[in-house]
Amino acid sequence: MSRSFETNEGGEFQSPALERLVRSLSRLPGLGRKSATRIALHLIAEEAAAEDLLSAASEAGEKVTNCSNCGAITEPDPCRICSSDRRDPSQLCIVASPVDILPFEKAGFFQGRYFVLGRLLSPLDGVRAGDLPFERLAERIRTDGVKEVIIALDSSVEGETTALYMQQMLEGGSVSMTRLATGIPVGGALAYTDEVTLQRAFMGRRTF
Numbered sequence: 459m460s461r462s463f464e465t466n467e468g469g470e471f472q473s474p475a476l477e478r479l480v481r482s483l484s485r486l487p488g489l490g491r492k493s494a495t496r497i498a499l500h501l502i503a504e505e506a507a508a509e510d511l512l513s514a515a516s517e518a519g520e521k522v523t524n525c526s527n528c529g530a531i532t533e534p535d536p537c538r539i540c541s542s543d544r545r546d547p548s549q550l551c552i553v554a555s556p557v558d559i560l561p562f563e564k565a566g567f568f569q570g571r572y573f574v575l576g577r578l579l580s581p582l583d584g585v586r587a588g589d590l591p592f593e594r595l596a597e598r599i600r601t602d603g604v605k606e607v608i609i610a611l612d613s614s615v616e617g618e619t620t621a622l623y624m625q626q627m628l629e630g631g632s633v634s635m636t637r638l639a640t641g642i643p644v645g646g647a648l649a650y651t652d653e654v655t656l657q658r659a660f661m662g663r664r665t666f
């Protein structure tokens with residue numbers, strides 16, 4: 459084994475370049491130091507793979523953006539869901555993050571459109587209503603003729619607080635507000651809910 463793979467007492471690589479690569483990889487979600495090291499060594503051994511990864515990341519960073527209408531991750535803007543005339547604009551599904559759209563689209567039962575909040579209300583952490591795009595949401599509800607707002611936020615305290623705020627926001631208007639039935643684990647991220655559970659929760663959705 460080459461000297462550059464030697465580590466100091468703290469387990470850091472003697473090679474500063476290798477150590478830097480491992481550190482930046484281990485900051486990626488889901489990667490611990492062990493997997494980061496495996497990937498780093500692979501990238502060093504396979505130069506073509508490293509170049510491909512770099513150019514793919516840089517191209518995606520340039521071209522992939524958030525839909526200016528709904529907030530989904532997309533390459534054309536507006537996204538395909540917002541610009542499709544086969545999607546029903548009267549049903550608007552509210553999610554916290556763009557990844558929360560994925561299980562819905564994968565399951566394929568929902569024919570409405572989405573609105574991504576980007577974050578959830580959390581007064582204790584200083585995240586207040588003014589930090590969320592509620593004004594844009596209200597405008598979207600008006601211009602799209604939304605009849606049903608479906609809350610698909612996870613059942614954390616923040617999710618509940620946000621849902622409650624929206625209920626007050628829509629109170630007295632002609633828009634009905636529903637939420638997914640139980641079946642989504644408490645505090646569980648929506649993005650990891652399986653399709654069957656999600657569809658069941660959607661079909662059993664109830665009014666506030």
Ligand SMILES: [Zn+2]
Nearest residue numbers: 525528537540
């Ligand atoms: Zn969109």
